[in-house]
Amino acid sequence: MKSIQNPTVWKRTMTQHTAAGLNVGFVPTMGALHKGHLSLMERAKAEQDLLAVSIFVNPTQFNDPKDLRNYPDRIEKDIATLTDIGADYLFLPSYEDLYPDNYRYTIVETDLSGQLCGKNRPGHFTGVLTVVLKLLLLTGAQAAYFGEKDWQQYKLIKGMAEAFFLNTEIISCPVVREDSGLAYSSRNELLSSIERRQAAQLFEVLSTYAQKPCDQAAESAAQELTGKGFKVEYLQQDEGRLLAAVQIGSVRLIDNVRITTFSS
Numbered sequence: 690m691k692s693i694q695n696p697t698v699w700k701r702t703m704t705q706h707t708a709a710g711l712n713v714g715f716v717p718t719m720g721a722l723h724k725g726h727l728s729l730m731e732r733a734k735a736e737q738d739l740l741a742v743s744i745f746v747n748p749t750q751f752n753d754p755k756d757l758r759n760y761p762d763r764i765e766k767d768i769a770t771l772t773d774i775g776a777d778y779l780f781l782p783s784y785e786d787l788y789p790d791n792y793r794y795t796i797v798e799t800d801l802s803g804q805l806c807g808k809n810r811p812g813h814f815t816g817v818l819t820v821v822l823k824l825l826l827l828t829g830a831q832a833a834y835f836g837e838k839d840w841q842q843y844k845l846i847k848g849m850a851e852a853f854f855l856n857t858e859i860i861s862c863p864v865v866r867e868d869s870g871l872a873y874s875s876r877n878e879l880l881s882s883i884e885r886r887q888a889a890q891l892f893e894v895l896s897t898y899a900q901k902p903c904d905q906a907a908e909s910a911a912q913e914l915t916g917k918g919f920k921v922e923y924l925q926q927d928e929g930r931l932l933a934a935v936q937i938g939s940v941r942l943i944d945n946v947r948i949t950t951f952s953s
């Protein structure tokens with residue numbers, strides 16, 4: 690695997706491959722890689738000629754500086770994981786590399802980004818969309834892969850790619866879960882073992898209510914989670930999904946499940 694820090698070198702290298710007719714599959718990450726990331730990379734490897742991954746903990750998408758400080762840094766382990774799975778390229782830019790404008794230019798979405806996770810995280814999706822646009826333009830991949838755990842993020846990135854006529858196809862991949870049902874997330878590392886057991890109940894409750902044909906499913910699921918000690922930030926139905934953000938101790942988790950109501 691070849692690691693590249695400089696955006697100009699990265700862009701030149703990617704362009705050389707695409708000009709030679711090779712399709713690049715791109716997985717942008719903030720590191721602390723887990724099985725959810727690996728599923729995106731496996732899919733990219735299966736569908737494209739080359740796998741390119743980026744690791745960049747993007748400060749502009751953290752509205753809470755404490756959250757940024759606590760974000761796990763596992764760079765050595767991540768490089769070993771990427772080498773093991775056979776990634777071809779790793780992009781490791783610094784803030785100065787990616788933001789020569791010092792974040793003067795931003796991508797602002799004016800509707801969905803203010804809802805759900807955006808309500809309590811002002812500026813979060815502007816940071817996400819801005820960095821993802823930079824990464825997509827630098828990589829020029831055939832396709833970029835995003836996890837459905839971050840459903841709102843995926844929808845916003847797909848919308849941005851369409852709005853700006855990007856050549857990269859935006860592909861979503863299903864949520865990957867631990868045996869307990871807890872969705873893999875870099876933030877799970879911050880949970881104590883008791884909190885981790887509690888966290889698994891999020892999926893349990895969401896899946897139960899996702900199968901109940903009832904208008905109040907979201908409200909009832911929120912009440913049940915509150916009763917189980919979760920601080921519920923939101924629990925809402927959107928486009929056939931139940932989406933939730935909750936807090937356990939100081940850790941914020943998000944998850945979503947598809948609503949499957951069966952007619953008898």
Ligand code: PAF
Pocket residue numbers: 717718719745747750817820821839842
């Ligand atoms: O999902 C993430 O890890 C990040 O939001 C992303 C897409 C890499 C942008 O920093």
